[in-house]
Amino acid sequence: MNSRRRTTIIASLVLVLSLAASSFVLHRADQLRPPGTLDEVLFLSSPTVIKRASLGYDGLVACIYWTRAVQYFGFRHHNYAPSYNLLAPLLEITTHLDPHLIVAYEFGSSFLAPQPPAGAGEPDRAVALMQYGIQNNPDNWRLYYDLGFVYYMELRDYKNAEEAFERGSHVPHAHPFMKIFAAQMAQHAGEYRTARMLWSATYETTQDKQIRQNAVEHLRALRADEDVKHLQEAVTRFGERTGHLPTSMAELAEAEGINGIPVDPDGQPYLLTPDGRIELRSPENFPFATRGLPPGFRPKYNAPIP
Amino acid sequence: MNSRISHIASNTFREAVRDRVLYNLIAFALLLSGAAILVGKISIAIEKLVVINLGLTAVSLFGVVIAIFIGIGLVSKEIEKRTLYTVLSRPVRRWEFIVGKFFGLAGTLAVNTFFMALGVFLALFYVSHTFVRADALIFVALYFIILEFLIICALALLFSSFSSPLLSAVFAFSLFVVGSFAEDLRNFAAMTHGITRWLATGTAYLVPNFSAFNVITSIAHEQPVAGQLIFHNTLYAFFYALMALSGAVLIFEYRDLK
Numbered sequence: 001m002n003s004r005r006r007t008t009i010i011a012s013l014v015l016v017l018s019l020a021a022s023s024f025v026l027h028r029a030d031q032l033r034p035p036g037t038l039d040e041v042l043f044l045s046s047p048t049v050i051k052r053a054s055l056g057y058d059g060l061v062a063c064i065y066w067t068r069a070v071q072y073f074g075f076r077h078h079n080y081a082p083s084y085n086l087l088a089p090l091l092e093i094t095t096h097l098d099p100h101l102i103v104a105y106e107f108g109s110s111f112l113a114p115q116p117p118a119g120a121g122e123p124d125r126a127v128a129l130m131q132y133g134i135q136n137n138p139d140n141w142r143l144y145y146d147l148g149f150v151y152y153m154e155l156r157d158y159k160n161a162e163e164a165f166e167r168g169s170h171v172p173h174a175h176p177f178m179k180i181f182a183a184q185m186a187q188h189a190g191e192y193r194t195a196r197m198l199w200s201a202t203y204e205t206t207q208d209k210q211i212r213q214n215a216v217e218h219l220r221a222l223r224a225d226e227d228v229k230h231l232q233e234a235v236t237r238f239g240e241r242t243g244h245l246p247t248s249m250a251e252l253a254e255a256e257g258i259n260g261i262p263v264d265p266d267g268q269p270y271l272l273t274p275d276g277r278i279e280l281r282s283p284e285n286f287p288f289a290t291r292g293l294p295p296g297f298r299p300k301y302n303a304p305i306p
Numbered sequence: 307m308n309s310r311i312s313h314i315a316s317n318t319f320r321e322a323v324r325d326r327v328l329y330n331l332i333a334f335a336l337l338l339s340g341a342a343i344l345v346g347k348i349s350i351a352i353e354k355l356v357v358i359n360l361g362l363t364a365v366s367l368f369g370v371v372i373a374i375f376i377g378i379g380l381v382s383k384e385i386e387k388r389t390l391y392t393v394l395s396r397p398v399r400r401w402e403f404i405v406g407k408f409f410g411l412a413g414t415l416a417v418n419t420f421f422m423a424l425g426v427f428l429a430l431f432y433v434s435h436t437f438v439r440a441d442a443l444i445f446v447a448l449y450f451i452i453l454e455f456l457i458i459c460a461l462a463l464l465f466s467s468f469s470s471p472l473l474s475a476v477f478a479f480s481l482f483v484v485g486s487f488a489e490d491l492r493n494f495a496a497m498t499h500g501i502t503r504w505l506a507t508g509t510a511y512l513v514p515n516f517s518a519f520n521v522i523t524s525i526a527h528e529q530p531v532a533g534q535l536i537f538h539n540t541l542y543a544f545f546y547a548l549m550a551l552s553g554a555v556l557i558f559e560y561r562d563l564k
Contacts, residue, residue, distance in 0.1 A: 055486040056516060057366075059523030060359040067349035067356075100527045103351040208351055 007266060023205050024257025042086050054097065064099030065090055073111045084120035087111060091129055102140060105133035118288070123154040134236030141178060148181065158189035164239060177201050192226045220265040221288035224280060228292035231270060231278040245276040256281040310398050311406040311514060318410020322376050332418055336366035343429055353433045358444065358526040361426030365419060366451045370482055372417050373415055373455050377462025378474035380407045385563065391528060401555040408463055408551055415455045425449050439529040450519040453543035457514050460550035467558040488515035497498040505537065514546055
């Protein structure tokens with residue numbers, strides 16, 4: 001082996017080993033540092049400054065910030081984080097850089113509005129985001145729909161929801177259901193069927209797989225909520241009539257004239273607890289259900305993005 | 307174009323395409339277009355948007371870098387290697403030398419843009435599996451990018467005609483940055499009074515205005531570009547490049563090359 005070849009081999013080995021060693025040491029150092037040091041930070045928080053610094057390539061920078069918002073939300077959602085402090089600023093920067101990035105308003109509002117852990121629990125900022133979107137894209141009826149949706153689902157503000165649907169219904173090429181929703185808000189706000197109509201409309205009018213899956217999950221949860229509510233009322237009626245609680249679901253079904261044992265949307269029978277509560281057999285399969293959950297239950301797996 | 311100018315232009319083109327740095331930059335731009343596909347995958351519902359935005363931004367930024375780094379050496383390198391004296395000892399006028407260099411560099415950038423654009427279209431086809439009518443708008447963005455390059459080529463040549471390569475690069479890049487803020491400068495001028503207003507307005511018209519050429523974001527959203535804007539941008543690029551080129555000719559004409 002000549003000296004040049006020997007040098008090449010030794011240098012290559014040293015290079016690979018040094019790289020491996022430095023990576024290992026860095027990994028150990030990361031474990032020693034307090035978690036706060038590794039937390040995500042928004043170094044530039046002013047949308048105006050970022051827009052200027054983008055040198056006119058604001059569309060690309062908006063895409064980068066949108067991706068960052070998605071990653072931030074996805075990571076924290078996956079880890080069941082209790083807060084989403086950077087989400088609203090990230091979305092505000094994104095939409096300021098590219099006010100026509102419709103997806104950032106649509107998904108952004110559904111990231112921001114729901115309560116943690118499903119979302120950031122900031123429905124007011126979701127409303128502000130949607131209003132900014134409408135201001136910049138007044139001809140997009142879906143933004144009015146999403147605004148009405150946030151008012152209805154998260155804020156239970158039926159008057160503003162009605163107004164949003166009504167305004168959206170006048171936009172050229174708006175879906176005919178916008179007028180129906182505006183009317184529904186006035187007459188049947190707060191009813192399951194109204195919520196079901198909204199989620200069905202979301203399912204039918206989007207091509208996005210994640211939004212469709214999310215709508216399906218909410219529709220399943222709504223059906224489960226409605227079933228549990230009716231069954232719970234049946235238990236109360238049974239108790240008032242007989243003076244004691246039903247001992248089994250079969251007894252309740254027979255007394256109420258229900259054919260067979262009632263089952264949830266997955267086909268699993270509902271549970272009747274000894275203290276007369278109706279519960280879902282697998283509540284973890286219904287991340288958006290609000291009824292039929294065991295006391296203290298919190299979903300431990302990754303719920304779909306709201 | 308007279309034959310002397312075309313000879314200088316073709317030689318400049320040949321010399322430029324031999325530069326390895328050029329290929330590295332093109333490869334990097336193509337890599338970025340490819341990376342756009344990956345960025346789209348880790349985001350939601352912006353695959354096509356990010357391919358167009360990232361792809362065209364890469365074409366624009368790398369083109370600017372190529373224009374500056376080749377443009378600044380066009381005159382100084384000839385002086386340094388003493389090849390300029392051989393050229394000028396023949397029946398070649400100084401202004402022909404400058405104009406030839408400009409066309410050579412412009413041709414190099416047009417060819418580079420073609421290859422980088424090919425990468426963008428390939429990435430777009432990979433993401434969309436088909437082309438739609440609105441994708442033709444990308445050609446408008448590419449045309450504007452080329453117009454931008456012509457201005458930068460002329461500016462690089464202007465600085466190269468009297469300054470060192472390093473200073474020329476600093477001047478040209480600074481003007482590119484200032485040119486991106488030209489509209490802010492004009493807005494600032496509108497808010498001031500007296501001599502400041504005159505100075506700011508003058509500066510705003512003196513520096514190149516690149517913001518009018520940047521239609522990448524609106525094209526990514528499939529928003530059409532007005533024919534009037536295409537016409538005015540073409541005229542603006544022509545006159546601005548002509549102005550910078552005339553400046554380069556004037557300076558070079560009187561430069562003492564001894």
